Amino acid sequence: MIAFIAEPHPGIVCWIHWLNRVRTSMTNKLTNKLRFGLIGTGRIGPVHAETLAFRVPEAQLVAIADPRTEVAQKLADRCNNPRIINTGEELIADPNIDAVVICSPTDMHADMVVAAAKAGKHIFCEKPVSLSLKEIDRAIAAVEAAGVKLQVGFNRRFDSNFLRVRQAVESGEIGTPNLFHIVSRDPFPPPLTYLRPSGGIFLDMMVHDFDMSRFLMGEEVDEIYATGAVMIDPGFAKEDDFDTAVAILRFKSGAIGTIDNSRKSTFGYDQRVEILGSKGKIAADNRYANQVVVSGEKCVYQDLPYNFFMQRYTDSFTAEVQAFTKAVLEDKPTPVTGADSRMPVVMALAAGKSVKEHRPVKLSEITA
Numbered sequence: 001m002i003a004f005i006a007e008p009h010p011g012i013v014c015w016i017h018w019l020n021r022v023r024t025s026m027t028n029k030l031t032n033k034l035r036f037g038l039i040g041t042g043r044i045g046p047v048h049a050e051t052l053a054f055r056v057p058e059a060q061l062v063a064i065a066d067p068r069t070e071v072a073q074k075l076a077d078r079c080n081n082p083r084i085i086n087t088g089e090e091l092i093a094d095p096n097i098d099a100v101v102i103c104s105p106t107d108m109h110a111d112m113v114v115a116a117a118k119a120g121k122h123i124f125c126e127k128p129v130s131l132s133l134k135e136i137d138r139a140i141a142a143v144e145a146a147g148v149k150l151q152v153g154f155n156r157r158f159d160s161n162f163l164r165v166r167q168a169v170e171s172g173e174i175g176t177p178n179l180f181h182i183v184s185r186d187p188f189p190p191p192l193t194y195l196r197p198s199g200g201i202f203l204d205m206m207v208h209d210f211d212m213s214r215f216l217m218g219e220e221v222d223e224i225y226a227t228g229a230v231m232i233d234p235g236f237a238k239e240d241d242f243d244t245a246v247a248i249l250r251f252k253s254g255a256i257g258t259i260d261n262s263r264k265s266t267f268g269y270d271q272r273v274e275i276l277g278s279k280g281k282i283a284a285d286n287r288y289a290n291q292v293v294v295s296g297e298k299c300v301y302q303d304l305p306y307n308f309f310m311q312r313y314t315d316s317f318t319a320e321v322q323a324f325t326k327a328v329l330e331d332k333p334t335p336v337t338g339a340d341s342r343m344p345v346v347m348a349l350a351a352g353k354s355v356k357e358h359r360p361v362k363l364s365e366i367t368a
């Protein structure tokens, strides 16, 4: 049975790929839906569960796994009653599931990707796949050997404002990009217990912005100089982490840019991008629940932007899962590949090294 072949001989790899394609297309013909299992019901799990249950007609959420079964049950109650399973590992072994969405803590992702690939499941995995390049490579190799699809949750690529920024760069509308800026600040910090397994600010938070820098500019970064500070909660220092950080990027073309991150922005989720090119600039501002501007006797003002990722990026979370489902059903490449999952981690490791060594670090220095 394909599900239990550990390391297939290269000669039979193409058979495995073919069998997995037949299996998915048979499932699709029988039910007309891709059967999903969701792993982890913490902060991001419910976002994807609701997308699968209500916003992707070609998807069916059939099972949810979390050791916190009472939390999973509450989520199941509002998402068309998928089955509850104790752990992601058990869910992956279920033959009635075609694709898994991995939303467990980061340090579990790589093992789950490998197990899911060996079980012939298509995989949507939250970012990052691992904090270790060796582990990411192991996961990508398992996916390639099994011939299943892998998409990683860099959802910001699917945001309509940022897609417009990408279009302006790609089409030459703003000329040659010279300067690039991302502001990316959370409204409040996560619990301190979240920090260690997350890998810290560069691997957990700025990793999104590193992905966006490659995606929006359409080119790779050559060198990073980063610095960090603890300005919000001294608990971050005890966890060997920062709550405030800046990275300066030098792209291969010579263009330069900055990313600034904070774990606390008192006015809401601060998510902005600006690129200055030889023919103009393009900027994406924060998103608001309404566009109303109030003009009074002393000032002109508007309500706060969306408070956090669940509200701000709802559309992009939906679009990324729709794109994944389509890629599986139509047997096309996923829009965010295993290779796309690796480079932002290389960049985050370079940023970490830069802070430690107080110097700019070339990405070519990061080999493992």
Ligand SMILES: NC(=O)c1ccc[n+]([C@@H]2O[C@H](COP(=O)([O-])OP(=O)(O)OC[C@H]3O[C@@H](n4cnc5c(N)ncnc54)[C@H](O)[C@@H]3O)[C@@H](O)[C@H]2O)c1
Pocket (backbone or CB within 6 Å): 039, 040, 041, 042, 043, 044, 045, 065, 066, 067, 068, 086, 087, 088, 089, 103, 104, 105, 106, 108, 126, 127, 128, 153, 154, 155, 204, 309
């Ligand atoms: N794309 C985004 O914008 C975004 C946003 C938030 C989190 N994330 C990523 O999603 C992942 C999860 O983050 P979170 O904030 O939801 O974490 P969380 O700690 O809130 O949730 C993790 C959940 O996984 C469960 N879990 C633990 N072991 C399990 C197992 N063996 N099987 C099944 N479930 C298990 C936990 O009980 C918990 O409910 C992280 O990798 C994070 O980087 C991405």
